[in-house]
Amino acid sequence: MKAPTELRALKAEIKAYARSLGFDLVGIAPCEAPEEGYARYLSWLEAGHHAEMGYMARPENVQRRGNPRLILPECQSIITLAVRYYKQTDKKAQDEKPRGKVASYAWGDDYHDVLVRWMRELVKFIEGKVGRSIPNRYYTDTGPILERDIAVRGGLGWLGKNGLLINPQLGSYLFLAEILLGLPLEPDEPFSADLCGSCTRCIDACPTHAILPNRTVDANLCISYLTIEHRGAVPSELREPIGNWVFGCDICQTVCPWNRRPPEEGNPAFAPRAGVPRPILSEELRLTPQEFNRKFKGSAVKRTKRRGYLRNAAVALGNSGNTSKESIEALITALHDHEPLVRAHAAWALGRLGKAEARRALQAALASEENAEVRQEIRRALLQSSK
Ligand code: B12
Ligand code: SF4
Ligand code: SF4
Known part of the structure; x- marks a missing residue:
């Protein structure tokens, strides 16, 4: 275990290194049950709003979403990360041919592959700094975890009326990712404002x-x-x-x-x-x-x-x-x-x-x-x- 001052210095180094890897936003969320968000998720499931996404309703994963320690018992903090992807545009092609539209998150290389590589690097960096291996699990999109809820609790932004995590500087064209960590990093302030106002x-x-x-x-x-x-x-x-x-x-x-x-x-x-x-x-x-x-x-x-x-x-x-x-x-x-x-x-x-x-x-x-x-x-x- 490191002293609080050392952990504070480590937190700053982790954030700086994460940015150097390419992440735009880095926050620390507590490794706690997402109470309000979990209740919302359960009623979403109950109403059948997950359609045929069986993985959203698998019993062991339903439980894990309510308690990140079921994924990593040693978890003491969660690094929540976001990176900007290209924004969708209205630009039209010059020819008259009928064209389709692809959501801009899928225009380039698969983010699952890219972000897992970056997170592996970040964990290696942290372990190098601490001088021993640290229990960890990292995810982007595919884990049984409420990513947006964690991002709000780590201070990255608010949940817009469209359901998306929005950051006041960067908007919502963001991929989210997180690292569950067996290290007691001090949590950041959760994002508490709702900046949607009366917009619909x-x-x-x-x-x-x-x-x-x-x-x-x-x-x-x-x-x-x-x-x-x-x-x-x-x-x-x-x-x-x-x-x-x-x-x-x-x-x-x-x-x-x-x-x-x-x-x-x-x-x-x-x-x-x-x-x-x-x-x-x-x-x-x-x-x-x-x-x-x-x-x-x-x-x-x-x-x-x-x-x-x-x-x-x-x-x-x-x-x-x-x-x-x-x-x-x-x-x-x-x-x-x-x-x-x-x-x-x-x-x-x-x-x-x-x-x-x-x-x-x-x-x-x-x-x-x-x-x-x-x-x-x-x-x-x-x-x-x-x-
Ligand atoms: C299943 C899923 C989908 C489904 C269902 C979408 C949905 N809104 O639930 C479908 C296929 C439709 C989908 C679509 C899209 N998705 Co998707 N999807 C997911 C996935 C795997 C799970 C989401 C989930 O748990 N849904 C269940 C609902 C109940 O949970 P939730 O949406 O997270 O909502 C929580 C919060 O709203 C919270 N909450 C609400 N209000 C408040 C207030 C406070 C104060 C707090 C604390 C919490 C809170 O309560 C809910 C439960 O925790 C996540 C990855 C992940 N593991 O989280 C990606 C994810 C949400 N998707 C993502 C993306 C990019 C998209 C699309 C934009 C892709 C596209 N362009 O086509 C669209 C956007 C649609 C939309 N408006 O949400 C990103 C979103 C990034 C962001 N900025 O928010 C994620 C995080 C993947 C990633 N790692 O980047 N997706
Ligand atoms: S919720 Fe958003 S992503 Fe889904 S259909 Fe409506 S506008 Fe499109
Ligand atoms: S209500 Fe307006 S500000 Fe909020 S997410 Fe929707 S479009 Fe964005």
């Missing part, structure tokens, strides 16, 4: 009304859930409001006044990869499994898998209103994809675009389609296109 822009702008009054989100309705985590067909009533989002959604962040301050760029570790932020939908619909894997190697987009991504691209092209030869032909190719999920959503999109060529392709596909759900989608699409 995010709630008003959410196309699917997914934002709930208690600063949580009903995942069943959230475009981010529907395009990333959801594995099956997109409920038909939610396809139109998805617009051209093909992976995630940033609407409740783009409208937030706290994200207006420059710069648009985030940490260079997350610089956009070519062809990712605004993909040409007709090209994405033709990606083979090999091409998909190559394009999204080391990217967060691979989480939705090729079939989820092409499903989303079909919905977005259906919503584009673009009836060019290129769009219709790409959808006809997708109507014969080896994945039934892709065929079903291509059928919906062709029905929505409703050109004679699309109808002919749907009729021909119906004659050979063997999957009952896809046949159903084709029939509905034919009805829709004849209206």
Whole structure:
């Protein structure tokens, strides 16, 4: 055990080193049960707002979220970290081709990989300073821990009405990460202000009304859930409001006044990869499994898998209103994809675009389609296109 003055000096060194690694915000939260946040999480679960994210409801993980010491019994403090990624923009491409939109957190290298590397370095630094190994666990996104709650308690920002952790200087385009530590670092002051005031822009702008009054989100309705985590067909009533989002959604962040301050760029570790932020939908619909894997190697987009991504691209092209030869032909190719999920959503999109060529392709596909759900989608699409 180190003396309090030494621990204070160590805390300052940890913060400085974390910043040198690339983290923009560093705070220390107490390793305590998140009482208010935990109650909120339990009622969110009870209401079924986690949709089909089974990992959010697994009993041992539900307990761990209520008590970080079930993850690390020796835990005495939590380092809470945040790093800026690129902000979503309204910039349009120069050509007329219909394009999708990818949430900006997924434009560059997968943050899970990058931040785990940085945290491993930080733990090594701390152990070097203390001169022995320290019990620790670190997470970014994938651990059974309420990251935003911890970030508030470590002083990084407040929970906006959109549910996101917002820092008054940096906004909300932040990744969060934390290190549970068997070292009694002195906690920082929790962030106690609510800087949303009377603003309701995010709630008003959410196309699917997914934002709930208690600063949580009903995942069943959230475009981010529907395009990333959801594995099956997109409920038909939610396809139109998805617009051209093909992976995630940033609407409740783009409208937030706290994200207006420059710069648009985030940490260079997350610089956009070519062809990712605004993909040409007709090209994405033709990606083979090999091409998909190559394009999204080391990217967060691979989480939705090729079939989820092409499903989303079909919905977005259906919503584009673009009836060019290129769009219709790409959808006809997708109507014969080896994945039934892709065929079903291509059928919906062709029905929505409703050109004679699309109808002919749907009729021909119906004659050979063997999957009952896809046949159903084709029939509905034919009805829709004849209206
Ligand atoms: C499941 C999940 C989702 C689900 C459900 C979203 C949701 N809002 O619950 C889906 C797939 C929809 C999703 C979407 C997104 N996600 Co997400 N997601 C998660 C995950 C894995 C768990 C969240 C969770 O526990 N939800 C359950 C609810 C009940 O908890 P909560 O949202 O954290 O809310 C807590 C606080 O609001 C707290 N609370 C509310 N008011 C107050 C007031 C005070 C004073 C206090 C102390 C606490 C408090 O109570 C709640 C329970 O603790 C976290 C990582 C993690 N392990 O925490 C990332 C995480 C929240 N996601 C993240 C991101 C980036 C996104 C997206 C922006 C991605 C995108 N562009 O598409 C969207 C944003 C949607 C939105 N408006 O929230 C970041 C958020 C960073 C930030 N600045 O807040 C996280 C932290 C991942 C990371 N490591 O960076 N996500
Ligand atoms: S991410 Fe999009 S769909 Fe989800 S709550 Fe925000 S605005 Fe609504
Ligand atoms: S848009 Fe307004 S209400 Fe929503 S999080 Fe930002 S400041 Fe808060």
